[in-house]
Amino acid sequence: MKEMTRRDFFSAAAVSGLGLGLAGVLTGCNGTKVKSFDMAELYPVYKDGSYQEKNFLHLINKPGLGLEASVIQNHLGLYHNYVKNVNRAEREMVTGNVNEFSMKHLAFSLNGMALHDIYFSNMTTEETKRSYALDDAIKGTFGSFEKYMKNLTELAMQVDGWSITAFNLLNGRLFNYALKHHSDNFPNFVIPILALDVYEHAYVAQFSKEGKVEYIEAFKKTINWDLVSRRLEAIQNLT
Ligand SMILES: [Fe+2]
Numbered sequence: 001m002k003e004m005t006r007r008d009f010f011s012a013a014a015v016s017g018l019g020l021g022l023a024g025v026l027t028g029c030n031g032t033k034v035k036s037f038d039m040a041e042l043y044p045v046y047k048d049g050s051y052q053e054k055n056f057l058h059l060i061n062k063p064g065l066g067l068e069a070s071v072i073q074n075h076l077g078l079y080h081n082y083v084k085n086v087n088r089a090e091r092e093m094v095t096g097n098v099n100e101f102s103m104k105h106l107a108f109s110l111n112g113m114a115l116h117d118i119y120f121s122n123m124t125t126e127e128t129k130r131s132y133a134l135d136d137a138i139k140g141t142f143g144s145f146e147k148y149m150k151n152l153t154e155l156a157m158q159v160d161g162w163s164i165t166a167f168n169l170l171n172g173r174l175f176n177y178a179l180k181h182h183s184d185n186f187p188n189f190v191i192p193i194l195a196l197d198v199y200e201h202a203y204v205a206q207f208s209k210e211g212k213v214e215y216i217e218a219f220k221k222t223i224n225w226d227l228v229s230r231r232l233e234a235i236q237n238l239t
Contacts, residue, residue, distance in 0.1 A: 037234040044117045051113055053083040056120040064125030066218035068206045082112035111182035115162055118195040124224040131229035137174045152176045156198045156216055166190040167235045193231035
């Protein structure tokens with residue numbers, strides 16, 4: 001596993017915006033070896049020159065998730081296209097083919113791929129727990145877990161896109177951010193640790209447009225807090 005200095009990381013984060021050029025690199029801080037993580041489990045995987053589409057088929061026909069099979073199935077089709085389109089956009093960019101598609105999808109589909117990766121990988125029917133570090137970070141910003149979840153929900157209700165929890169590398173704090181679509185309103189130097197998809201494609205077919213709150217409540221019950229905690233721990237190792 002390759003080591004990465006803090007300076008290397010910030011350079012990558014500045015370039016990517018999302019800071020998700022992370023696969024296999026979060027083992028070092030200032031050149032010092034620290035705890036390593038299975039980054040393929042926590043974040044998207046970039047291998048052999050392309051982003052890898054992960055297999056989330058196990059989420060289909062899992063009644064405990066509260067999402068119909070057809071909703072998940074359609075959603076996985078969109079994720080497939082984001083992976084395909086960001087890979088195509090990067091190929092076109094590096095071969096000097098600057099065009100409308102590559103300019104758009106270099107960011108739009110990168111975010112679409114990465115946020116869906118976090119969204120799907122974070123769904124579980126298992127009982128999971130927040131770490132002390134995650135609770136501390138939540139309380140440090142929001143005062144309590146309840147206020148944090150209220151904020152995440154309020155942001156989700158405001159947008160057609162995403163409500164995410166992310167670690168802000170500039171101030172070392174957790175915030176929720178509301179993203180319009182995949183790319184709009186996405187700040188630099190923040191790394192997502194939880195992603196709630198509130199595009200209409202995520203819920204309308206099952207819950208109807210008026211059922212957004214119901215969908216969000218169902219989502220909250222599926223959050224894998226163990227995974228969210230480990231994402232935070234991995235990111236905090238950098239600061
Ligand atoms: Fe989505």
